Amino acid sequence: MDLPQLFLLSALFIFSVSYLIKSLLRPKNKKTTAPMIPGAWPLLGHLHLFDTVNPTHVTFGEMADVYGPVFMAKLGSLNVMVINSKEVAKEIYTVHDKLLERPELTASKILGYNDSFLTFSPYGLYWREMRKIAASELFSTSGIDMLMFSRAREADLAFGNLYGRWEQRGKPKEGVLVDMKQEFIDLTANISLMMVAGKRYFGENPNCEVKEARRCGKLIREFLDYFSLFLLSDVAPVLGLLEWKIKRGMKRTAKELDKITEGWVEEHKNKRRDHGRSVNDYLDILIETLGGDKIPGLSDTHTKIKALCLNLVLAGSETAIVVLVWAVSLLLNNPHVLKKAQEELDSKIGKERVVEELDIKDLVYLQAIVKETFRLYPPVPLIAYRDVMEDFDIACCNCHVPAGNESDQMA
Ligand code: HEM
Structure with missing residues (x-):
């Protein structure tokens, strides 16, 4: 091997080693957007995957089983990021909530005094x-x-x-x-x-x-x-x-x-x-x-x-009706829980008077029944979706959320 060849080879070696070291040291923070599920139709997007039998959140839940806790779907012309993870939802609603906005809804305009209902008005x-x-x-x-x-x-x-x-x-x-x-x-x-x-x-x-x-x-x-x-x-x-x-x-x-x-x-x-x-x-x-x-x-x-x-x-x-109906139905189907709830009422309140709101703090078993009902049958299983106003990154899942047309809304 002559001198120029040796020089070239050593230069190549030094370059490869330094590239390898650099790439190993480079922080692994390249963010990707969530995967888009396949099968979108023109104009309708994935709307054809929803039916009148299964509630929307059940269909989204089935999709999450296949595509993971964060994925994208096309609802009509909108790209929607669907979040099915407690950690991701928590980060979005605590760290990035200022970058979200309520979407304009036809029903809120017509039925809610032109977006004047507190529950649906834009965050202005x-x-x-x-x-x-x-x-x-x-x-x-x-x-x-x-x-x-x-x-x-x-x-x-x-x-x-x-x-x-x-x-x-x-x-x-x-x-x-x-x-x-x-x-x-x-x-x-x-x-x-x-x-x-x-x-x-x-x-x-x-x-x-x-x-x-x-x-x-x-x-x-x-x-x-x-x-x-x-x-x-x-x-x-x-x-x-x-x-x-x-x-x-x-x-x-x-x-x-x-x-x-x-x-x-x-x-x-x-x-x-x-x-x-x-x-x-x-x-x-x-x-x-x-x-x-x-x-x-x-x-x-x-x-x-x-x-x-x-x-x-x-x-x-x-x-409130949904929670009450489910709570009673769960109690009737679980008589041992009903019995324990009655025992708690008898011991904490007695049989001489009715329960008052102020007693609730002492009725811990009753409180647990209500919480369990919320967990099993949440009355609002799918939180109203939000518009994404500015790009942001979700740290806990290393995922990039683009604003506007690339990722119009989050559910
Ligand atoms: C079991 C009972 C209830 C459940 C599960 C429930 C659930 C919710 C949820 C999930 C939201 C957030 C909606 C969103 O922005 O995406 C919300 C907002 C709201 N709820 Fe309730 N709610 C209940 C009872 C009530 C009651 C009794 C009232 C009033 C008398 C009420 C008044 C409101 C108002 C005014 C907002 C909007 C708050 C805001 O924009 O900051 N809710 N509720």
């Missing part, structure tokens, strides 16, 4: 202000405690009514047949309506305002059904035109519900005008805090009050 100034009011005035300890009596009275009436029916039939040992789901629907609706607007509409209660109650019950049902629809307008706007009939129905329901809400607000304002300041429910608090009655004609404030009022009535009803 409006959401921050309304959330501050809700947190400090309505959901603060004093706001919650103020209406404790209201909730207890509704529960007393509902269970007193059930007991009455059993008594009327001569207190049969085997009990009487009741539709507990319907009882819970009436009870939760009465509690929300009483807390928000001072109204009792459902069940066989003596003060029930039957005609308005029936109308309100029907509209709440329609509202919740419309809101749970998966609309093509939100994911494939071109096909949204096909949904004109649904949108027309939504507008009709929104208009009718607005009439009812308008009535509640007016009634509260008139009462304040005629009888002076009194705070009996959330509407009284909202009118006082937002000053709606002091600034007549300021339609924006008036609409804000109506939006939050209706939002609160609707937000708590469906979710």
Whole structure:
């Protein structure tokens, strides 16, 4: 081997060794985006993989079994990153939450006073202000405690009514047949309506305002059904035109519900005008805090009050019913757990009085039953998706999330 060859070979060797050392020392932080699942159709994306039998979260769960805890799917024209991991969800909602935004939803625009519901409004100034009011005035300890009596009275009436029916039939040992789901629907609706607007509409209660109650019950049902629809307008706007009939129905329901809400607000304002300041429910608090009655004609404030009022009535009803129905059903199917819960009630409360909210802190077994029900049958299994406003990296799964069109939304 002559000198130039030797020189070339040693240079090559030194270069290879230094490249190897560099590549070994280089931090392994090259981030990749989550894998896109195969089988997307033009225009529809993976929408054809969803059916009317399996709930959406079950289909996503089956996909996660195959493609891992973080994957991409195409819903219509949107690229959606689906997260099925507690660690990843935690990092996103704690470290990167400022880079996320709520998406624009057709239902929220038509049914929610043009995105004015706290649950669906974009994270701007409006959401921050309304959330501050809700947190400090309505959901603060004093706001919650103020209406404790209201909730207890509704529960007393509902269970007193059930007991009455059993008594009327001569207190049969085997009990009487009741539709507990319907009882819970009436009870939760009465509690929300009483807390928000001072109204009792459902069940066989003596003060029930039957005609308005029936109308309100029907509209709440329609509202919740419309809101749970998966609309093509939100994911494939071109096909949204096909949904004109649904949108027309939504507008009709929104208009009718607005009439009812308008009535509640007016009634509260008139009462304040005629009888002076009194705070009996959330509407009284909202009118006082937002000053709606002091600034007549300021339609924006008036609409804000109506939006939050209706939002609160609707937000708590469906979710609470699902937990209650599952909890009772699980208890009936697990008599040994029911027995232990009864023993806890007997030892901590006794048989001479009914359970009160203030007792809950001492009823640890009952608390565990509720938590287990939430774990087994979460009432909101799929958190509402978010728009990704800026690129970010998820450290715990070494995954890059691009903003905008490359990864439009996260579920
Ligand atoms: C078992 C009962 C409930 C469950 C499982 C539940 C679940 C949820 C979830 C998952 C969210 C987050 C939605 C999102 O932004 O993606 C949420 C937000 C919200 N919920 Fe509930 N909820 C329940 C009861 C209630 C009740 C009783 C009320 C009111 C009376 C209520 C009012 C709200 C409001 C105002 C928000 C929006 C908060 C914000 O934007 O910061 N919820 N709820």
